[in-house]
Amino acid sequence: MSFAGQTKKELTMVDESACCQRAEVEAIVGWNGLFRMAEDRRVLDVETENVATARRIYTLIKAQFDVHPEVVVRKKMRLKKNNIYAIRVPSVHAEAMLRSLGWEAGAQTGPVGPAPTRTLKACCKRAFLRGAFLAAGSVNDPGGTSYHLEIGCPTESQANHALCLMNEFGLHAKLIQRKKGYVVYLKEGEKIVEFLSIIGAHQALLKFEDVRILKGMRNQVNRLVNCETANMNKTIAAAVRQLEVIRWIDQQIGLETLPPHLREAAELRLRHPEVNLQELSQRTGNRVSKSGLNHRFRKLEEIANKLRMGVEGFSQ
Ligand SMILES: [Zn+2]
Known part of the structure; x- marks a missing residue:
């Protein structure tokens, strides 16, 4: 499993209080949620290619909103034929769920988009970033040629929100626009370690540090x-x-x-x-x-x- 995969797997096992669960779901749904028509009914699909993340979304939605989502698996078209997992909630339940998470009105079809920004407690800021990373984050293996951690963001407002939260923690995150959306990223090994600590990936953090120290010694x-x-x-x-x-x-x-x-x-x-x-x-x-x-x-x-x-x- 890649280092990013291991990190996500660890994150999906983080225990958190109810307030943080909501913040995490809010981020994941805002990043990866979309309304679509499936067999003539409107549904909310929250999608991910990572099976551990899929399990996490399923569990959080079920625990927080008392709904029983379906899980739909499909093969990605294109080159790498990874599975895509969709945690599917019928639109009636989805509307209620989104309202209680702070969305005013859901789109008819298409991406849910971000909820209006609210003031988060410190614990929930971490949870929100954890959610965003689970939804669209990746991190290079520390043994590779360069340190890099990023969160892909579908909209500019989500990118700015993630950027602000990360920089509230003093991470020196940067933002660039790519063809498909925006990317918030970290390039300093030290800041990546801090980010992993903030979102609760402590095993990943230790592994990252081990490799980083070893690499430093090897360079010396x-x-x-x-x-x-x-x-x-x-x-x-x-x-x-x-x-x-x-x-x-x-x-x-x-x-x-x-x-x-x-x-x-x-x-x-x-x-x-x-x-x-x-x-x-x-x-x-x-x-x-x-x-x-x-x-x-x-x-x-x-x-x-x-x-x-x-x-x-x-x-x-
Ligand atoms: Zn909290």
């Missing part, structure tokens, strides 16, 4: 490895250059003509072409320090340069 390790590789490349490049210089001098004048301390460094490098200066210094029993060796190799380079330029009688 990668950075260290990259640094080390860069250092290693530098060491190799330096050693290669030193070897070139030494071989050039040997060809031109012979290493035995060098002053003893330079000859020693040259022969040491020839014997240990692959090690860095630190290790080379250890090979002398730390008698010659790393910077001492560095100095000697610079001298050798100067000698090689002078030889290349044909300068006679180089200084020692």
